[in-house]
Ligand SMILES: C=CC1=C(C)c2cc3[nH]c(cc4nc(cc5[nH]c(cc1n2)c(C)c5CCC(=O)O)C(CCC(=O)O)=C4C)c(C)c3C=C
């Protein structure tokens with residue numbers, strides 16, 4: 001059996017890690033399965049004996065610097081450690097000689113750069129089946145529905161973007177992060193090109209991939225810029241990438257790996273703790289301040305029905321940051337809540353707005369908001385937190401308000417991202433094999449597929465989180481008759497939006 005010995009990151013672990021949810025085990029075992037290369041059974045019998053793996057294995061595996069194939073590779077090869085070392089040496093030599101061209105693909109959401117971009121940006125977002133997942137038989141309505149929702153939501157969204165300067169700062173910030181990461185890699189003797197691939201706006205992931213091909217990259221590290229994994233964010237980008245890879249001869253042959261989440265990395269945790277520590281000092285009585293982690297929400301069904309690890313990763317992330325602060329003697333009260341919900345379905349609780357009101361009512365006087373699910377400033381930090389939640393807090397009796405900035409290009413953070421990339425490099429393409437079927441399902445092609453399959457096995461219908469469902473397509477409206485009626489209404493609305501004719505126009509609800 002392959003060695004179970006894994007290099008631990010040495011970072012303090014939360015006790016909850018031992019109660020690792022089953023999705024992770026499924027995911028890890030999926031990882032192993034794909035390595036069996038056409039001989040799954042024999043491989044599993046060899047490496048996956050009937051005896052269950054000790055929790056410590058999963059725990060340490062998860063604490064590793066997040067390269068999803070690491071644990072797998074270790075188990076795949078009996079002399080993996082030696083092989084890995086020789087791989088690393090060979091690789092460093094080849095990178096420096098220029099025979100290997102390393103690329104890093106940063107995946108992010110993207111945002112409208114001007115107010116005119118808002119509606120098409122929203123269309124791209126709502127056309128994503130990982131954001132709105134229709135029942136299989138109604139998938140053909142995805143685009144018309146996205147068109148409808150984007151047109152209806154655009155005015156409200158535009159107001160928000162107008163109030164933060166007329167567009168999203170995401171592209172600019174992500175470009176700057178890419179450049180800083182490139183420099184950090186170079187300083188660590190790993191010359192690499194860093195690309196930005198956005199999910200819903202320019203530069204689109206497809207554009208980044210074309211550039212990667214033009215540049216002749218031979219080893220690619222895929223790094224979603226979301227610290228925690230969610231079906232709706234990293235998952236969606238990986239799903240897109242998987243489709244692109246599968247249909248491209250160059251990419252099928254390019255070696256690559258994915259770093260699916262990295263919230264547990266020491267550098268990231270320390271960088272977050274630094275920012276919090278610094279902001280706390282701005283209060284008159286720093287030790288009386290409630291540290292309020294506010295994460296972007298997801299509909300509850302993503303976690304409970306599809307197995308999204310987002311909530312578990314978020315809670316663990318907060319634990320780790322608080323542990324780090326405690327080591328520095330900072331023992332403030334803290335809480336985690338979820339913001340930015342849309343539509344009437346239930347999202348992860350507690351909600352940020354309700355929690356702020358409750359804390360105010362309970363007499364809390366000082367609050368430090370910490371955006372935790374995203375590493376750039378964006379509309380939901382600059383508008384929702386800085387304006388809406390601040391006003392809510394002040395009107396709820398909270399007197400002193402502070403907000404931790406997003407990490408952006410903070411040097412400790414960028415340096416840690418560079419380390420994550422470097423640590424993943426020896427595993428890039430480590431499982432490359434000769435037959436095409438296996439190649440298509442190997443890391444990260446296979447790993448992306450398997451990773452996605454593991455948390456979202458059936459890819460079944462999920463309650464859509466958006467506005468149309470305010471009219472009654474809720475979890476409770478679960479009979480097919482009800483759904484058919486909704487479809488009829490939607491079809492009429494879609495027709496109205498696309499033709500510009502109909503009762504909403506006649507009543508002046510939609511502009512002509
Ligand atoms: C980890 C972060 C995010 C998760 C999880 C997430 C899920 C999610 N989002 C929507 C709907 C919208 N998101 C919008 C903007 C937006 N979302 C994130 C991050 C996460 N979303 C960011 C960083 C941004 C802002 C980008 C920017 O331009 O600055 C929007 C558009 C803005 C608006 O109209 O409010 C929508 C809509 C859903 C439905 C969802 C989970 C299913």
Ligand SMILES: [Fe+2]
Pocket residue numbers: 296
């Ligand atoms: Fe969002």
